[in-house]
Each structure stands twice: as structure tokens, then as C-alpha cells.
Amino acid sequence: MFRHPQTTPKGVETDDAIRVQLSVNGEPLDLDLPPWTSLLDLLRHRLALTGTKKGCDHGQCGACTVLVDGRRINSCLKLAVSLDGAEVTTIEGMAGEGGALHPLQDAFVRHDGFQCGYCTPGQICSAQGLLNEGHAQSREEIKELMSGNICRCGAYPNILDAIEDVLNDRVSEPRMPE
Amino acid sequence: MTNLTRAGFGTPLSRVDGPAKVTGQAQYAAEFQPEDMLHAHVHTARIAKGKITRIDVSRALAVEGVVDVLTHENRPKVAWFDLKYKDMTAPLRGSPFKALYDENVIFSGQPIALVVAETPEIARYASTLLDVDYKWAEFQTDLAQVLDQAFVPRIPRAGYHKPKSRGDGEQAFSDAPVQVSNRYHLSPEHHNPLEMFASTVIWEGDGHVTISDKTQGVKNSHWYICNAMGWDRDKVRILSPFVGGAFGSGLRPQYQLYLAALAAKKLERSVQVVMTRQEMFGHGYRPECYQTVSLGADREGHLKGIVNSAVTATSSIENYMETVVNWGSMVYRCPDAKLDYKIAKVDTATPCDMRAPGGATGMNLFEVAMDELAYACDIDPLELRLRNYTDREAMKDKPYTSKALHDCYERGAAKFGWDRRSHAPRSMRDGHELIGWGMATGIWEAMMAPTSARARLSADGTLEVATATADMGPGTYTMMTQIAADTTGLPVEKITAKLGDSDLPFSPVQGGSMTAASAGTAVQKACDALLEELLEAARRIEDGPLAGVDLDEVGFGDGRIYLIDDTKIGMRFEEILAAAEMDSLEATELAKPGIINMMRKARNTHSAVFVEVRVDEDVGMARVTRVVNAVAAGRIINPKTARSQILGGVVFGIGMALEEETLADHRIGRWMNHNLAEYHVPVNADVPDIDVLFVEEQDDEVNPIGVKGVGEIGVVGTAAAIANALFHATGKRVRELPITIDKLL
Numbered sequence: 010m011f012r013h014p015q016t017t018p019k020g021v022e023t024d025d026a027i028r029v030q031l032s033v034n035g036e037p038l039d040l041d042l043p044p045w046t047s048l049l050d051l052l053r054h055r056l057a058l059t060g061t062k063k064g065c066d067h068g069q070c071g072a073c074t075v076l077v078d079g080r081r082i083n084s085c086l087k088l089a090v091s092l093d094g095a096e097v098t099t100i101e102g103m104a105g106e107g108g109a110l111h112p113l114q115d116a117f118v119r120h121d122g123f124q125c126g127y128c129t130p131g132q133i134c135s136a137q138g139l140l141n142e143g144h145a146q147s148r149e150e151i152k153e154l155m156s157g158n159i160c161r162c163g164a165y166p167n168i169l170d171a172i173e174d175v176l177n178d179r180v181s182e183p184r185m186p187e
Numbered sequence: 188m189t190n191l192t193r194a195g196f197g198t199p200l201s202r203v204d205g206p207a208k209v210t211g212q213a214q215y216a217a218e219f220q221p222e223d224m225l226h227a228h229v230h231t232a233r234i235a236k237g238k239i240t241r242i243d244v245s246r247a248l249a250v251e252g253v254v255d256v257l258t259h260e261n262r263p264k265v266a267w268f269d270l271k272y273k274d275m276t277a278p279l280r281g282s283p284f285k286a287l288y289d290e291n292v293i294f295s296g297q298p299i300a301l302v303v304a305e306t307p308e309i310a311r312y313a314s315t316l317l318d319v320d321y322k323w324a325e326f327q328t329d330l331a332q333v334l335d336q337a338f339v340p341r342i343p344r345a346g347y348h349k350p351k352s353r354g355d356g357e358q359a360f361s362d363a364p365v366q367v368s369n370r371y372h373l374s375p376e377h378h379n380p381l382e383m384f385a386s387t388v389i390w391e392g393d394g395h396v397t398i399s400d401k402t403q404g405v406k407n408s409h410w411y412i413c414n415a416m417g418w419d420r421d422k423v424r425i426l427s428p429f430v431g432g433a434f435g436s437g438l439r440p441q442y443q444l445y446l447a448a449l450a451a452k453k454l455e456r457s458v459q460v461v462m463t464r465q466e467m468f469g470h471g472y473r474p475e476c477y478q479t480v481s482l483g484a485d486r487e488g489h490l491k492g493i494v495n496s497a498v499t500a501t502s503s504i505e506n507y508m509e510t511v512v513n514w515g516s517m518v519y520r521c522p523d524a525k526l527d528y529k530i531a532k533v534d535t536a537t538p539c540d541m542r543a544p545g546g547a548t549g550m551n552l553f554e555v556a557m558d559e560l561a562y563a564c565d566i567d568p569l570e571l572r573l574r575n576y577t578d579r580e581a582m583k584d585k586p587y588t589s590k591a592l593h594d595c596y597e598r599g600a601a602k603f604g605w606d607r608r609s610h611a612p613r614s615m616r617d618g619h620e621l622i623g624w625g626m627a628t629g630i631w632e633a634m635m636a637p638t639s640a641r642a643r644l645s646a647d648g649t650l651e652v653a654t655a656t657a658d659m660g661p662g663t664y665t666m667m668t669q670i671a672a673d674t675t676g677l678p679v680e681k682i683t684a685k686l687g688d689s690d691l692p693f694s695p696v697q698g699g700s701m702t703a704a705s706a707g708t709a710v711q712k713a714c715d716a717l718l719e720e721l722l723e724a725a726r727r728i729e730d731g732p733l734a735g736v737d738l739d740e741v742g743f744g745d746g747r748i749y750l751i752d753d754t755k756i757g758m759r760f761e762e763i764l765a766a767a768e769m770d771s772l773e774a775t776e777l778a779k780p781g782i783i784n785m786m787r788k789a790r791n792t793h794s795a796v797f798v799e800v801r802v803d804e805d806v807g808m809a810r811v812t813r814v815v816n817a818v819a820a821g822r823i824i825n826p827k828t829a830r831s832q833i834l835g836g837v838v839f840g841i842g843m844a845l846e847e848e849t850l851a852d853h854r855i856g857r858w859m860n861h862n863l864a865e866y867h868v869p870v871n872a873d874v875p876d877i878d879v880l881f882v883e884e885q886d887d888e889v890n891p892i893g894v895k896g897v898g899e900i901g902v903v904g905t906a907a908a909i910a911n912a913l914f915h916a917t918g919k920r921v922r923e924l925p926i927t928i929d930k931l932l
Contacts (some may be wrong), residue, residue, distance in 0.1 A: 045308055054307065059218040060211015062431070063549075064381045066463040069863040100211035109204065118205035121831045124660030126208030127382040127431025133209060156870040159863065161353055161381045162433050162660050163838025164831060165874040185199060186830040186879040187602070 027090045033058065034102025040089070048084040048092060049073045052099060060100035060130045064159070071158030074131035074138070075099050081138025082159075098132035103137070113137060116171035122181045124162035132158050137170045148173060189679035194669045195314045200679065202428075204664045213429040217385035217461045220397035224387065224457040225254055227450050228310035229443070229466055230300040230317050232292045236326035236503075236534045236857025239290045239299060243318040250316065252309040255454060257301040257446075259339055262287045263453040267416050274411040275404065275538075276438045276696055278344045280291025281505030284537065285415075286442045287449065289382070292321065293503055294535045295328075295857040296469030301446050303458060307652045311742075326534040328856040330500045337498040337529035340506040346699075348503035348510045350495075351582050357527030363483025367559045368494075371480065371552040372923040374848030375500070376473040377858075378541050379868060380430020380659075384470075385461040386444040388451035395422045400444050402427050403437035403657045404696030409689040411440045416448050427687040430659035434839075436789040437538035437659065438696050441470050468861035471539025472849060474500040476511065476548045481555035488564040488571045490521035497549060503536035506628055509545030513582055514630050515553035517791070518592075534856055539700060542839050543899035546631050547906070551843065552625035554907030555922065558914065567610055568626055568911065569600055572795075580789035582636035588888040591819035592628070592793035595882050598735035599817030600626075602878055603797035612918035620801040623916025629794035629904030632897035633821065634701040637779040639692035640709035642671065642717040646771045648761035650677055652713065653685035656694035656706045660835070661898050666703050667710050669825055670892070674714035676744035677760075692775055700792070700896030703824060708891045716774035718743055724767040725758055731766060732756045780890060790889045792820040796840075798908040803881040807931040809916075811841055812875070813910055817880040821895035826881065829897045833879040833893035836901015841869045843902065844909035845925050 015069040026041040033056060042051065049066070052058040052075070061084060064072030068086040075084045113133050118123070123129040135158045145151045151172050152165075159167040160168065167184070174181050194200045208214040232239075244256035265288075266272065266632050272283040288297045300317055304310035327333055338533060343349060382401060389397040396418060402408045405425040413420045430437060447460040472589060476499045483492035493516055501507040512526045541547070561568040577591060579586055600606070606626045609615055613623040640654040652671045658664050668685035671677070686706075694706055722741060725748055727732040733741065733748060740750050749757025764772060799813035814837050823829045846867040852859050860866045886893045906924055913931065921930045 014872045043308070048329060050307065050330065053218075054220075057210075057220065059214070062215075062381070063217070063461075064332075064626060065383075065863050067464065067862060067864070069464075070381060076488040100209075104210055104874065108210075110209065114206075117209050119203050120201065121205075121827050123205075123208055124662070124831055124835060125380070125382070125430060126204070126213050126660070127215065127380070129208050152871045156872040159381060159868060159870060161379060161434075163835035163869070163874065165838065165869075165871045166834060167874050168871065175594075183199065184335035184830070186826050186833070187598075187880045 025166050029090050029093045030094050031092050031097060033097045034099060042089050044088065048087040048088045048089045051089040052084065058099050058101050062127055062130055071135060072128050072131040074135040076134055076138055079141050083134045099170040100133060101135060112175045113171065116174045120167045120171040121164065122171040125166050128158060128160045132160065132168055134157060140176060194679050196822060196824055198669060199824065200665055200669055202662055202665045202823055202828065203668050203679065203684065215382055215429050215431050216387060216399045216401040216427065217459060219389065221389045221457040224459055225303050225305065226307040226310045226460055227301050227303045227447065227460045228314040229298045229446065229460065229462065230302060230314045231466060231469055232295060232299045234292055234321045234323055234356060235328060237324040239291050239292060239319060240322050240324045241320040244302065246316040246318065247313040250309060250313045252305040253302060253313045254305065255303045257287060257450055257453065258299065258583040259287045259289050262449055265321045266417060269460055271414040274439050275407045277507045278507050280340060280342050284504060286445050291463060298442055298446060301448050301450055301461065303454065318498055321506055326856045328533050328851050330477065330531060330533055330851040331535060334477060334498055335532045336708050337531040339529055340508060341348040344506065346507045347508045348513055350513045350526035350528055352525045354523030356492050356494045356523045359523035360481050360494050362827065363491040364486055365484045365563050366421045367556060367563050368481035369556065369559065369922055371478045373476040373548050373552060374925060375475045375842065376541060376847045377468050377849050377866060378434040378436035378865065379430030380434055380436060380864065383462045383464060383467055384441045384443045385459065387445040387459040387505060388447045390451050390456060390457045397424045398428065401437055402440060403429055403430065403433050403659055403698055404430040404754040405687055405689040406655050406693055407696050408440050408444055410896045412444060412448050415445060416423035416452055424886055425689040427657060430657055433659040434542045435544060435698060436471055438540055438698050439471060461682065464863060465861045468849065468858045470536050473541035474538035477551045478511065478549065480553055482556055482560045484564060486564060487491035488566045488574050490519055490575050491523065492526040493521050495553065498529045498531050500533045500538060501655050503534055505580045506530060507538045509548065511545045511549035513602060514546055514550035517580050517582040518628055518630055519575040520581055521575065543631055543902045546571050546903045547843065548563045549629055550903050553908040554904060555910050557562065558625065558911040561919065566696060569596060569605055572596065572628055584791065585789045587789045589821065589884040589886040590793060591882045592795065594817050595795040595817040597794060598880050598882060599795040599797050599815050602880060603815040605797060612915055619804050621804050621916040623800045623802065623912035625908045625912030625915050626795065627816035627904040627907035627911060629796055629900055631700060631792045631900040631903050633790040633792050634699050635704040635780040636695045637777060637892045638694045638702055638705040638709040639775060639777045639810050640706060640713040641692050641773060641775040642713035644760055644764065646764050646770055648759065649681045649683065650675060651683045651685060653691045654694045654706050654709055654712045655689055655691040656686045656702055657697040658686055659697055661702065661832055662825065663702055663706065665828055666707055666824055669708050670710045671878050672700055674711050675718060677746050681746065701896040703896055704890045704892065705778065707774060707824065707894060710894055712776035713774050716776050717772060720774055721760060721763055723768065725763045728766045731758065733758055784888065788888060792818065792895045794818040794900050794904055796904040797907040798912045800909060800916055801913040802913065802931065807846060807928045809913060809931060814875060814900060815880065816876040816905065817882060818900055819882040819884050820896065820897045820900060821884045821886045821889055822893040823881050823883065824894055829881065830879045832878050833901040836899060837877050837905050838869050838874055839902040840874060840905025843924055844906040848925050
């Protein structure tokens with residue numbers, strides 16, 4: 010409801026605009042952007058891709074994590090004009106054909122890896138980045154390497170269960186209270 | 188449809204809104220983006236108290252793309268009477284904060300101007316160009332300096348439970364052979380939900396206004412903003428379908444709602460205001476507390492006298508109060524107790540409820556004192572609690588609707604392996620790590636508040652249940668769906684839950700762990716009423732299979748009403764509507780607690796928390812490595828989401844015990860660590876695996892559906908258990924939370 014992409018907001022026909030070409034979730038885009046536009050603000054304000062969240066705008070919370078060429082970054086700390094030629098994947102680009110949930114998305118739902126859901130897109134993109142890196146093998150390593158993504162609701166143990174499932178290519182039963 | 192999901196009480200249903208949240212489709216307040224929307228950025232006061240003597244906005248206005256700069260000098264006319272700014276959860280006494288109202292500054296970080304521009308970047312940049320002169324006034328932000336000015340407000344806050352002393356606590360304490368008496372301190376904490384406060388005022392152009400707001404209560408925001416702006420209630424609608432955490436900070440309307448409305452009113456355009464993380468430290472917070480606990484006991488550890496007094500901070504403008512000193516006195520048998528609670532004014536924003544307000548503060552600090560008593564008596568800390576156990580609520584000497592705390596102690600201790608604990612401090616270690624095992628008791632309220640819900644059956648056999656509550660993370664959509672499924676027998680796939688819309692039937696704010704009991708009961712009642720109406724319609728269908736049958740002859744299930752004696756005979760819900768020529772059928776019901784019954788018996792959740800910490804002996808670094816939290820909270824609707832609530836509470840407790848504190852520079856009266864790099868909250872690496880145990884209580888009295896709520900109990904006791912484990916590990920008793928590394932070295 011009420012989502013309108015505003016690629017060129019009114020009143021800001023800036024002469025300083027810089028042309029960049031980048032692909033977002035597989036879609037190639039030619040954009041004229043003011044140089045101060047962060048990747049996060051580009052996604053949220055101009056492309057109406059609001060799945061990527063703003064939690065601090067200072068690279069301290071991880072809510073804005075997206076994948077750039079397969080690597081996880083805080084999109085609030087990246088100027089969009091520095092990404093010419095890059096491939097950006099956001100949470101909206103994670104699901105498969107016909108909207109089928111990505112294994113991480115499915116695992117987060119099964120293991121209740123979130124509560125309010127606000128950090129979730131960042132957690133999932135970060136988890137995919139972590140899987141791409143290939144460094145984390147154990148639960149302790151995942152824990153350490155996922156510590157750039159704050160979950161204020163405290164779903165951490167469930168987030169680990171979800172990521173472990175995907176890392177080990179399995180579908181485990183969610184933990185239950187006794 | 189195949190593979191339909193059946194759910195009822197006790198089913199670990201995955202969140203029904205889960206797919207929306209994991210795909211980025213869940214829409215939070217700042218994600219309502221109407222066409223031609225303006226973005227506004229807040230400019231905050233640099234002084235703690237005084238007056239704005241000059242505010243020059245010309246440089247900001249000169250920036251291309253800036254539309255307006257609102258200040259107290261040019262704001263539109265708004266209500267002047269304090270009562271118009273009282274939201275449903277405001278303290279009864281005092282004058283609620285009014286942004287941009289006049290030249291007065293009453294706390295550092297107060298919003299004093301709003302820059303409105305075509306893009307958020309321009310608004311933010313232009314807000315740095317304001318030129319403001321101030322005249323400082325004398326101020327005080329340090330609670331320690333105003334303890335002697337603490338007072339008992341004549342008119343308490345709604346929901347506040349006045350402490351009740353019994354016997355002569357002071358005399359009993361001084362007569363007791365074993366005495367511990369110490370002062371404890373809790374630092375201020377800020378909620379820091381991950382979503383920043385945001386409001387989008389959508390100017391519809393025909394006198395109607397739709398507002399997306401980050402709030403725990405759309406009805407509260409609606410009430411407040413209509414009063415403050417003088418807007419017609421029927422023309423204003425508040426939406427808040429998803430809330431990115433709040434933990435109490437969204438109970439009161441925060442200033443971004445007021446500012447966005449103010450700008451929209453002046454400019455007659457859609458306006459969005461999103462706070463920055465820094466600004467999130469300029470509103471309500473968990474107040475700092477000094478608490479003195481004196482415990483007198485006999486040599487076997489039986490409590491003889493309790494003297495418990497506390498002072499918490501409030502602002503200069505409102506009397507914010509919490510129930511702080513009651514809890515320990517409610518839990519433990521003790522003939523004499525003297526309780527005393529006061530507040531003192533500091534020049535900050537008014538504090539506000541934060542997850543288990545009062546309980547998290549008062550009970551956690553009290554439970555550290557209990558651990559001190561255990562060591563003074565040389566008794567195991569769990570054994571001490573058992574020796575002072577009572578089935579009654581000891582402060583008011585009332586029976587409980589249910590209290591399975593004893594089972595929590597037993598099952599929690601067994602799961603943790605408490606009997607393998609060696610009692611002496613510093614007696615357990617693993618290499619260079621000192622190991623500490625600590626425990627504590629938790630208690631919280633099991634409230635219910637009047638709530639209306641609507642159930643609507645459509646011609647296609649789908650059901651919608653709706654009430655104007657919120658879902659800031661506990662899983663309210665799922666809970667409502669599950670109760671509707673339980674009541675009607677419909678599969679989950681045929682049910683939709685709606686909330687977070689002020690046009691829906693009344694619900695109070697989401698808080699106090701009361702939503703499941705309140706909205707849950709209302710949904711159940713509405714579904715029951717709907718089924719009765721449906722049966723009535725079926726009975727009136729001439730020649731129908733259910734013509735003239737009575738309620739006790741039929742069953743409901745699988746979307747059908749059927750005869751109990753011959754289940755093959757019956758009608759599908761949609762068949763009934765079709766035969767009765769109805770497009771839909773609807774029932775709205777109000778659920779409210781029985782007031783007399785509520786006064787007769789106490790209603791609380793309880794818990795026993797067991798914690799292991801490991802402390803690096805050389806550098807003092809402490810880690811929580813194991814937590815068992817055994818909770819008695821009535822019936823559990825959904826074990827999966829209920830467990831998550833306890834996890835979240837425990838993580839809050841870890842933050843309270845080890846990390847979270849908002850630090851002020853009292854020389855300038857300003858919070859200094861107002862960002863997530865310096866205000867530390869637990870991250871994944873700080874949190875161990877947490878075992879959650881629910882000790883089921885069958886409780887028909889607490890409320891019609893027998894649930895007590897699990898949103899807050901997880902934090903109460905946890906911080907104390909960690910503090911006690913740290914003493915056990917190190918032999919060092921720290922009486923200030925959080926216990927940061929400097930205090931352990």
C-alpha cells in the first residue's frame with residue numbers, strides 16, 4: 010500500500026547527478042543519482058525495495074545488509090555511485106521461481122528465527138553472505154560471524170538453528186520448550 | 188486444498204506472518220510512501236535546560252529542495268490544554284511533552300525544529316544549517332544528586348501497585364540474627380528496538396488523513412493525535428500492521444507522530460518523519476534506580492524482616508512511576524516488611540515502560556540481595572528460596588489463581604544440574620576460566636484488559652478475525668489465527684487475522700504481557716458468537732440437514748456444522764451462508780475481566796532462572812554460557828512463539844546484567860553513548876543456547892482462556908541470576924547493573 014518508486018524526486022534535478030549502471034535482483038538499471046545517495050536510500054526511497062531495513066544508518070546494526078556481487082555489506086555505508094557495474098541482491102531477490110521461499114527464508118520461518126521481523130532481511134542476506142564465504146563450519150563460528158547483525162528481539166539461538174540447517178543441507182525439527 | 192494446517196491450543200504453529208517477514212514484504216511505518224511525500228528531519232536541542240533565544244532557519248530554507256522549517260515560532264495552531272496531549276498510557280499527573288510548542292528546552296535531545304524537504308538527504312543536510320542561540324538554565328540529570336528530593340506522588344499512575352507494608356519490618360530486621368543490607372543500582376537503559384520510530388502522514392486531500400505509525404497501540408495514537416491536532420476522529424485512520432520491536436517505547440505516541448502531523452497540517456501535504464538512532468535516545472527510557480534492600484533472617488534462612496526502599500527517576504514534567512519494591516515481598520513468606528518507593532525529578536525526557544517495567548528493576552535487584560542472604564546464612568541459594576516459599580501472595584496475603592513456582596524450581600534445577608553445584612565462591616573452574624552458577628526467581632503480572640474483536644465469515648468459507656491491537660513481535664497474528672482455528676475448527680489457511688488499524692474494534696495498547704489473554708479471549712468470544720449465529724441460520728433453513736437442531740446436538744469442525752450422532756450429516760459453513768442467502772456473517776464481542784474476581788485473587792506468572800557464567804580470570808571477561816529458564820505462565824497457546832518470547836526476555840536480561848547502560852555527561856546533562864556502537868546490546872556471540880521450560884498451569888480463573896502472557900517474565904530474574912553467578916565465579920559482589928568488565932577486575 011502506498012509504495013511509489015521515486016527514481017527522480019521532484020525538486021532535486023541536481024546537476025551533480027552521476028550515471029551508474031547496476032543490476033538489482035537481476036534487473037539492469039540505468040540511474041542518474043546524486044553522489045551522496047547511499048545504496049540503502051537508493052533501495053528504500055527510489056526503488057521502493059523496502060525489504061532492506063534502516064536500523065541505524067551508521068553500520069552498527071546490520072539491518073541493511075545486502076549482497077553486492079555475492080558479498081554481504083552494510084548498504085547504509087555504501088554510496089550507490091561507487092557500485093557501477095555491480096550486482097546487488099536484496100531480500101526481495103532471494104526467493105526462487107514463483108515466490109518459493111529460499112532455503113534460508115524457509116528455515117527462518119520453521120525455526121522462528123525472528124520476532125518483530127525488522128532485522129530479518131539483513132540476517133538472511135548476511136547468512137547467505139556467510140555461506141558464500143565458506144568460513145563458518147561450526148555453530149560457534151556461525152555465531153561469531155553473524156554478530157554484525159543485531160536482533161533486539163533476541164532470536165539468536167533460533168537464527169543459528171536456521172543457518173545450521175542450510176549450511177548442513179538438512180531440515181531439522183525446531184526446538185521446543187520442555 | 189491439500190495439506191491444510193490444523194491448529195489449536197498448544198500447536199507449535201509457525202508464524203502466519205513469517206513469509207511476509209522473511210521476504211521483505213512486511214510493511215513497517217516508514218515503508219508507506221505516498222506519491223509526492225515530503226521527508227522531514229528533526230533538529231534537536233543541544234542544551235539540557237533553558238530557552239531558545241534565537242533560531243535562524245534562513246540558511247536551511249535556502250537549500251534547493253527544502254520546503255519549510257517548522258519551529259515554535261511558525262508552527263500551526265495546536266491544542267494548548269495539557270489534557271489534549273494525554274495519551275491513554277500517560278502518567279495522570281503532569282504536563283506531557285509538546286514538541287515545538289514554545290521556546291523552552293527541558294531536556295537535551297528535545298526536538299526544536301523540523302526541516303521538511305523533498306528528499307531525506309536534503310532534509311538531513313539542511314537541518315545541520317540551523318543557527319540556534321540558547322540561554323542555559325540550571326539543570327540536574329544525575330539521580331544520585333536528587334535522592335534527597337525524592338517524593339511519593341499524591342496521585343499515582345494508573346496501573347501502579349502501591350506497596351503494602353506489613354508488621355514492623357525495621358524492628359524485625361534489626362532483631363534478626365542474620366542481616367544483609369545493601370544499596371543496589373540500575374543504570375538507565377534505552378529500548379532500542381531495531382526499527383527506528385517513524386510516522387507517515389498521508390494527506391488524502393479531502394479532509395481525511397491516514398497515518399502509518401510505529402506504535403504499540405493504534406487506538407492510542409488515534410486518540411492522541413486527533414486531540415492534539417484538533418482533527419475529526421472519523422477522518423483519521425492509524426495503520427501499524429508491522430512494528431519492528433518496541434519493548435514499551437511504543438506505548439506512548441512518540442514525537443515523530445506529532446511532528447509529522449504538525450508539518451502535514453501546515454503544508455497540507457503528505458509528510459514522513461523517521462527518527463535517527465541518535466534521536467531514539469531522546470525519548471522514554473527505563474529509569475535509573477537506587478534500591479536499598481535489608482533482609483533479616485534466622486540462622487536457617489527463614490526471612491524475618493524485609494526493608495525495601497527504592498527511588499527511580501522521572502522527568503521535570505511528569506510523574507512517571509513503576510512498581511519496583513513489591514515483588515520480593517509478594518514472593519516470599521516473611522512476617523514483617525516495610526516497603527517504600529519514591530521518584531525524583533531529573534532533566535531528561537520522561538522515562539517510560541520498558542519490558543517488565545519495575546519488575547525487571549526491582550525484582551532483579553532484590554534477588555541479588557537474596558543471594559547475599561544465602562551466603563550470609565551459608566545456605567544454598569535455591570534452598571533459601573524453598574525455605575521461604577509460600578503458596579499465597581505474601582504482600583496482600585491473598586491466594587493465587589495458580590502458582591507453580593515450586594515446580595519451576597524443581598524442574599529448572601533438575602534440567603540445569605543444580606545439585607552438582609559447589610557452594611563456595613571461586614570453587615568451580617575450567618582451566619583459566621572461573622565458572623559460576625547462579626539462580627533467581629522471576630515474577631510478573633498476568634493481566635487482562637477490555638478488548639473487542641470481530642469475526643467475519645465470508646461466502647467462500649474464509650474467516651477473518653480482527654482487533655486493533657499490535658504485533659510488535661510476540662506473534663499476535665499467529666495467536667489470533669490459532670485461537671480462531673481452535674474455536675471454529677477451520678484450518679489455518681482459511682483464517683486471516685487483522686490488527687494494527689484504528690478502524691478495527693477497540694484494543695488497548697500491546698503491553699504488560701496482556702495481549703494474548705485479552706485479544707485472545709475476545710477472538711474466542713467473537714468466534715463463538717459467530718458460530719452460534721451460523722447455527723441459528725442453519726437451523727432456520729427449511730429441509731436443511733440441521734433444521735431445528737439444538738446446540739448440544741452439533742459439533743463444529745473442518746468448516747462444517749455436523750450432527751454429533753451422525754457426523755456425516757451436516758453443512759459446510761459456506762453452504763449455510765449460500766442457503767441462507769447471506770454474503771457474510773459477522774459477530775463482534777467485548778471481552779473484559781471480572782473486576783471483583785480480580786481483586787479476590789492474585790494473578791502472576793513466575794519463573795526460576797538458572798545461569799552458568801564463565802569468567803576469564805586474567806582479563807575479567809564474562810560470558811553467559813548456559814541458561815535454563817523454567818516458567819509458569821498458565822496455558823501456552825503456541826510453544827514455538829512462546830519459547831521465543833522467553834528467549835527474547837533472557838537476552839534482555841543478559842543485556843541488563845552485562846552490557847546495557849545509557850551514560851550521561853552530567854556536566855552538560857546529555858546522554859553520551861547514543862548509538863548502537865557505544866550502547867551495547869547483546870549480539871549473537873553473547874548469547875548461549877537457552878533452555879526454556881514451561882510448567883503448565885491449568886488456570887480457569889486468571890481469564891477465560893487461562894493464559895498468563897510470556898512477553899516480560901523472561902527478563903525478570905535473569906539479570907539477577909547472572910549477577911549471582913558472577914559472584915559465585917569470582918567471589919566479588921557487584922551491586923550495580925550492568926556488571927561491566929571494569930567492575931569485575
